[in-house]
Amino acid sequence: MRDLKAAPQRGLLIVNPKASTGSRRRTRWVRKKLDEVLDLEVEVTRRRDHAEILAKRGADKGYDVVLSLGGDGTVNEVVNGLVSGGRPADEAPIFAPIPAGSTNVFARALGLPWDRRRASLAIVSALEERRVRTVSLGRATGDDVDRLFTFCAGLGWDASIIKKVESYRKKRNLGAHYARAVMAELNEHGVEGDTIEVELSSGEEDLSEGMVVVQNCAPWTYLGTLPVNLNARASFNAGLDVLVLRKLGLSDAAMTAASLLVGRDGPDGKHAVTHHDLSRIRLRASLPQAFQLDGDYLGERTDVELSSVPEALRVAC
């Protein structure tokens, strides 16, 4: 092992003590491992949005590496703090996400193991070997929101489901909760509803009557170990991908939902279409629709613009 203590990088570990799979003992183990390669400071979040403030402070203070120990909510806050105000990737600390949530989409999409110990070891080895990758991010603006996202944004049906899943919080087996929320949503509303106009930077237009999902990478999410690939071509090295769910009758809603969630071939083109590698996507809903960023329900919105921010963040993985 190379002795980085000779010239250690300064690291800041931001710990969310409320993340689903967090515990003091596990945090101590991670901290000990990181201590071997970094001159490490640790900060613990005290409330929602605190990770963003801590990360911004870390970037301002010139830390070389900032790590999160939490789920995708913590990742989203830390990333927003690191490159807030348009800070270029090479002037921001290198980021590394250590998974401690229930799903950990961003860390897994980077190829890190779901298991926190194995992920920590992979990150330690990336730091030792100075293995860094620069990834794109997405940015959502409009209707009093201006926020970066790491893996997805959604307007309509999937955000309503996320709102439901959040209400089942602190219970285990999120895969089952997700399926339960899908069925509850289908029973209550179907997927037919108000329209969402979709305007793409390619010049194309589309119309959805249920849901629009924008992805910055693939997969979109995981049900346990199963990757859900609504848009398998989405990539950190390209612009944004979008899935537009077109008109859908209640009779085949469950079938289509199932094929979207577990199908290997993506949407069938009849009920849903995808568009690849876009710099900008404008969404205008006829009535306020549920909105989510990185799996976090943010309330209802009618007008949102999603844009790609290429090479926005350096990641050790």
Ligand SMILES: Nc1ncnc2c1ncn2[C@@H]1O[C@H](COP(=O)(O)OP(=O)(O)OP(=O)(O)O)[C@@H](O)[C@H]1O
């Ligand atoms: N001390 C705290 N008290 C209450 N909430 C907190 C605290 N620190 C962070 N949070 C909030 O906890 C929320 C959930 O965090 P996070 O997404 O990291 O974990 P998770 O929900 O277990 O993961 P996943 O989204 O994968 O299920 C975030 O919105 C974050 O802002």
